[in-house]
Amino acid sequence: MTDRASGGAHHVVVVALENVLALDLGIPWQIFGSWPDGPYTLSVCTDRPGPVQVHGGPALSVEYGLDRLASADTVIVPGYLDPAAPGAEVTAALAAAAARGARIASICTGAFALAAAGLLDGRRATTHWLYARALARQYPKVTVVPEDLYIDEGQVLTSGGVSSGLDLCLHLIRRDHGPHLANRQARMLVAAPHRTGGQAQFIDLPVRPEPSASPALYDWALRNLHQPLTVDQLARRAGMSRRTLIRRFHADTGLPPMRWLLDARLARARELLESGDFTVEAVARRCGLGTPANFRTQFKTHVGVPPSVYRATFLG
Template sequence: MAGRTSGGTHHVVVVALENVLALDIGIPWQVFGSWRDSPYTLTVCAQRPGPVPMHGGPALSVAHGLDALASADTVIVPGYLEPDAPGAEVTTALAGAAARGTRMASICTGAFALAAAGLLDGRRATTHWLYAQALARQYPRVTVVPDDLYIDEGQVLTSGGVSSGLDLCLHLIRRDHGPRLANEQARLLVAAPYRTGGQAPFMDLPVRPTPSDSPALYEWALRNLHQPLTVDQLARQAGVSRRTLIRRFHTDTGLPPMRWLLDARLARARELLESGDLTVEAVARHCGLGTPANFRTLFKAHVGVPPRTYRETFNSAAVKGC
């Protein structure tokens, strides 16, 4: 596991891949490299020294190549635009660092680089929720958990999208030096020292696309979400048997009818919480989600936070009653 350099500090090396995301690379820079009497030293490296294109900012001038990984106690790969395997030279260097016992971490889409190096095989990992399906598809040996802020698998850690990289970096400090130092750094950064929940509140919960050959049934269902709809009602509305309806839903949406309805109800609830001032009772009623207690339970189970917390996060005009 990660050790210490001869000077007693912990050496963090950040790997800037082409089109590195400006905010992602700024997080470890700020957390580990900007405070007085830090127990960490920080180096930024790239595949080779020189200017590195950066998404969201000017080109980054990098003085070190991949040989900087040889002295790293922790390697962090920030996210990069349109992630793909970064090439054999980079993946070999990452795999070599891991083989030496270096602690490996990624922020956002940096997980794709760790996965390409084989470092996530057989492990749980996360990435930006928008890229979670792509990561799972490209690297089937990785167990992708899309809604976690970060995942600590011991030597290898991954974080979700962008700001969850801050949660990961504070977690590393907490792991190395305990909660007191992590909390002090969090206060300096005006950040929560520990966030509960995950990426789920920020993830899209879209209703699956309706098919071109039979949109009327789905449009009718969306207009009647306030009603206690059943599979039999949907079948009657479509003029088909119950079995045919279930088969049609699986073909059209990949979901059973009642799961499609639940997703539609939750998506409507999120819209109302984000943009309106309805009480939780009214939102539950408009969306057909039962009693306020039932609504809170379902919403938290599927979105990750209670309705009130969601509203406070995404609607500045939060009201009483949630």
């Protein structure tokens, strides 16, 4: 890989860790590496120069090591398979780049590398929704927001899975040079010109936990979401005291019973909306979410978009 850095252009350095995700790597490469005489130049580096395995693609030959970060204005860490803390050399290089003022961003599971370097401590951050709980568990000083497409905390930015990395990179251009240049690049990529970071990732909501000491209870609740279920009703069904039931739900799901029920109802609502066979009124009734007005409010609050927009997203 050849050096694209030159002159006074803003130098973007992408850190390719082992088993880097092909599309996550390709997004900043395409967006920042395709300016022949523009405001950005691009380099790719790794902790061990040479072949880097790409998940979903052929091995990549990377010439530069982590010392490349010394000239970076922006550092981007794409996602990588089975995220864990990278080696000490990587975290130290990321921390040093941040300390001298470089902007640091991640795509998808690249947030784990930023967290391991301490760059997300005391900050809000996001990652692919599938890994959000693991990120929060491993790094309790980080406020993980799994719903957001991307989060801009000033010097440090994180994004969710795959396509939200595209949103983040366009946001960086918009931040640096305004909407005109960002929109022009979006048109070249045939991409949406602007999705705000607060727009929701469409995450999978939990249903019956596996494994569970009380599978019959969860199955019964899922079959009866249209009913006005209460904690006392669930406790009687399970043959438990109210207090024991609440402890059981926390142990199985990490949630209070009524929050688990809300998530289950929203998950069912999403399935029905995606099918396109039911009116909003019918969806609200089948999911136990009350009146259509209450359903719309709850859905937009927790999913991030109104039911009509959600349906249109999946049905076109």
